[in-house]
Amino acid sequence: MSRVSVPCHVKGTVALQVGDVRTSHGRPGVLVIDVTFPNVAPFELQEITFKNYYTAFLSIRVRQHTSMHTPAKWVTCLRDYCLMPDPHSEEGAQEYVSLFKHQSPSMTFPKWLSHPVPCEQPVPLLEGLPDPSRVSSEVQQMWALTEMIRASHTSTRIGRFDVDGCYDLNLLSYT
Amino acid sequence: MLQEESDISLIIAQIVQKLKGSNLYAQLERQAWGSWEKRILKSLNSMCTELSIPLARKRPAGDQKELLNKWNEMGTDEPDLSLFRPVYAPKDFLEVLINLRNPNYENGDSLSFRTHLGLIQVPLKVKDIPELKECFAELGLNTGQLGIDDSTQVPPELFENEHVRIGQKVLAEQDSAAAQQYIRQGSPTALRAELWALILNISSQPEDILYYEQLKTNVIQHDLLVDSLIYKDVKLTASNDDYYFVFEDYLYQVLLCFSRDTSVLSHFAYNSASPPKSYIRGKLGLEEYAVFYPPNGVIPFHGFSMYVAPLCFLYHEPSKLYQIFREMYVRFFFRLHSISSHPSGIVSLCLLFETLLQTYLPQLFYHLREIGAQPLRISFKWMVRAFSGYLATDQLLLLWDRILGYNSLEILAVLAAAVFAFRAVNLMEVTSLAAAEAVLADLSTLKVMPLLQIFLFATVT
Numbered sequence: 119m120s121r122v123s124v125p126c127h128v129k130g131t132v133a134l135q136v137g138d139v140r141t142s143h144g145r146p147g148v149l150v151i152d153v154t155f156p157n158v159a160p161f162e163l164q165e166i167t168f169k170n171y172y173t174a175f176l177s178i179r180v181r182q183h184t185s186m187h188t189p190a191k192w193v194t195c196l197r198d199y200c201l202m203p204d205p206h207s208e209e210g211a212q213e214y215v216s217l218f219k220h221q222s223p224s225m226t227f228p229k230w231l232s233h234p235v236p237c238e239q240p241v242p243l244l245e246g247l248p249d250p251s252r253v254s255s256e257v258q259q260m261w262a263l264t265e266m267i268r269a270s271h272t273s274t275r276i277g278r279f280d281v282d283g284c285y286d287l288n289l290l291s292y293t
Numbered sequence: 294m295l296q297e298e299s300d301i302s303l304i305i306a307q308i309v310q311k312l313k314g315s316n317l318y319a320q321l322e323r324q325a326w327g328s329w330e331k332r333i334l335k336s337l338n339s340m341c342t343e344l345s346i347p348l349a350r351k352r353p354a355g356d357q358k359e360l361l362n363k364w365n366e367m368g369t370d371e372p373d374l375s376l377f378r379p380v381y382a383p384k385d386f387l388e389v390l391i392n393l394r395n396p397n398y399e400n401g402d403s404l405s406f407r408t409h410l411g412l413i414q415v416p417l418k419v420k421d422i423p424e425l426k427e428c429f430a431e432l433g434l435n436t437g438q439l440g441i442d443d444s445t446q447v448p449p450e451l452f453e454n455e456h457v458r459i460g461q462k463v464l465a466e467q468d469s470a471a472a473q474q475y476i477r478q479g480s481p482t483a484l485r486a487e488l489w490a491l492i493l494n495i496s497s498q499p500e501d502i503l504y505y506e507q508l509k510t511n512v513i514q515h516d517l518l519v520d521s522l523i524y525k526d527v528k529l530t531a532s533n534d535d536y537y538f539v540f541e542d543y544l545y546q547v548l549l550c551f552s553r554d555t556s557v558l559s560h561f562a563y564n565s566a567s568p569p570k571s572y573i574r575g576k577l578g579l580e581e582y583a584v585f586y587p588p589n590g591v592i593p594f595h596g597f598s599m600y601v602a603p604l605c606f607l608y609h610e611p612s613k614l615y616q617i618f619r620e621m622y623v624r625f626f627f628r629l630h631s632i633s634s635h636p637s638g639i640v641s642l643c644l645l646f647e648t649l650l651q652t653y654l655p656q657l658f659y660h661l662r663e664i665g666a667q668p669l670r671i672s673f674k675w676m677v678r679a680f681s682g683y684l685a686t687d688q689l690l691l692l693w694d695r696i697l698g699y700n701s702l703e704i705l706a707v708l709a710a711a712v713f714a715f716r717a718v719n720l721m722e723v724t725s726l727a728a729a730e731a732v733l734a735d736l737s738t739l740k741v742m743p744l745l746q747i748f749l750f751a752t753v754t
Contacts, residue, residue, distance in 0.1 A: 171397070172397040203418075204418050206416055207416050207417055207418035208395070208415070208416065208417050208418070208634050209418055209634075211397070277555030277556060277558075277588075278555070279511075279553065279555050279584060279585065279588030280515070280584070281573050281581070281582055281584060284351070284573055285349050285350075285351070285515045285573070285584065285588075286347065286349060286350050286351060286573060286574040287347060287348040287349040287350075287571045287572070287573065287574060287584070287586055288341065288347050288348060288571075288574050289338045289341055289342075289348060289571065290334045290337055290338050290348065290569045290570065290571050290586060291569075291570045291571055291572060291577075291583075292331060292334060292335075293570075
């Protein structure tokens with residue numbers, strides 16, 4: 119199945135603060151980013167990809183219209199997904215992240231149309247130990263992949279560092 | 294089916310990300326590392342221009358013949374190396390690490406108790422003693438160790454004989470994973486060479502010997518400026534060392550070939566550094582004439598030859614010695630002189646050392662800071678060299694056993710902290726950096742395993 123990226127409009131971040139007054143000392147820990155999909159036909163969202171920059175936890179909420187007569191509803195599809203195991207250290211701080219459809223309750227995201235969702239249920243993210251037979255079949259498939267890569271890799275055993283026998287160099291290049 | 298495919302691709306993506314060392318491309322490292330690499334390039338270039346020596350040239354036929362004849366005794370050569378200087382020393386590198394800053398770190402205007410009192414200012418996650426105890430469980434008080442339980446007072450029936458027997462069995466089965474587990478308790482001297490080769494997956498096949506001979510031919514044919522740096526380093530360090538001077542010739546044979554080995558370039562896939570580039574003379578800017586310099590992309594620094602020296606006790610056949618060193622370098626040693634956030638990288642080791650000291654020996658840490666003797670300034674050189682040249686060789690080999698067994702360099706930081714803990718009483722009495730250095734100048738009498746065991750498992754925390 120080919121993947122096509124969906125054009126979207128990402129608005130600037132808005133800090134969530136208590137009260138009206140913007141205090142200069144307070145540094146809010148929660149920021150909200152609005153993403154809209156203007157002028158797009160109904161689509162099935164498979165994957166969200168982004169690069170993190172020091173965000174520790176991520177929640178994703180989607181607004182879905184149900185039928186014509188009921189107002190739009192906000193549904194949480196990801197709650198407090200951990201991007202940084204320790205918010206005070208570097209791990210995960212600048213990683214590339216991909217989130218897949220199957221990590222949220224099964225739903226499609228047609229443009230403002232809906233599938234009725236019985237009630238808002240946050241996804242159990244920390245699943246505990248994975249199913250061993252599933253892990254073993256995944257590991258087997260990964261092993262098969264690495265074997266394929268290894269077989270196709272042309273190992274040039276003795277690499278040449280010169281060009282046509284010549285390795286006369288004056289200075290190192292800075293670029 | 295689709296579900297499984299996307300599961301696997303996510304897992305693979307995550308693994309690839311971790312293998313890349315997720316933060317290798319982090320902005321701060323790129324900036325710090327970029328300017329450091331540029332300094333090294335400039336230093337090498339200015340050496341070329343000052344001495345009017347090219348980076349590399351084809352060796353004249355007469356010189357080639359001469360070098361081939363004295364290949365086994367290059368140490369007898371006394372070239373004039375006075376004008377060459379090492380490209381950098383560990384202390385220069387430490388200055389770069391001290392200036393690393395996290396772009397997103399905010400600790401307020403005023404000094405709080407969370408301010409880093411040590412030299413390293415990057416908040417990387419490091420283990421504390423409970424986590425280290427779990428990680429290095431086999432070093433515990435209830436487990437037999439070589440380096441402790443094989444001392445003359447202990448009857449060999451209690452531990453040593455059985456341990457040797459198990460080692461022989463592991464070797465007979467040629468089980469690499471078992472060897473790695475086994476060696477956490479230390480390796481018997483007689484089995485060490487084979488065990489290390491098994492763990493590093495080194496077996497001397499005819500093609501490996503041929504490969505080494507090809508590298509030797511490359512050394513004969515092309516003369517590199519880096520060769521003079523290697524000569525100088527060996528003369529300054531290993532040749533002056535009581536334990537290693539006998540291996541001087543081996544060191545040239547390994548290091549000169551190492552510089553020509555293009556297979557080492559593949560480790561840059563997981564190293565944040567990049568190999569220096571150059572162009573064939575007269576073809577500046579033409580990509581088809583772009584080459585790496587030196588061919589293996591690694592510019593040696595002051596003390597580099599000490600990575601090889603201890604291995605000479607174990608391996609006497611040059612091509613095997615070479616293979617072992619190369620594998621040790623691309624698995625472990627490169628992390629000691631490049632910037633990354635990897636737990637075994639030198640930045641994490643420095644932070645681990647400082648955090649251990651600050652947490653478990655706060656009085657000592659504070660005292661040393663007050664007298665202007667930041668502990669890392671003393672221990673940095675130990676860790677960069679993986680203690681080679683500072684410990685007695687039998688102790689060093691016991692330490693490197695554990696590096697292989699745990700596949701981690703964190704033990705270097707723990708040992709550095711343990712050494713400070715051991716000499717804490719003397720250190721509390723000194724009043725200057727020079728005096729602190731003097732207390733810690735001679736580590737040759739230290740017994741590594743008891744120090745580690747006491748620090749991790751027997752200190753009241």
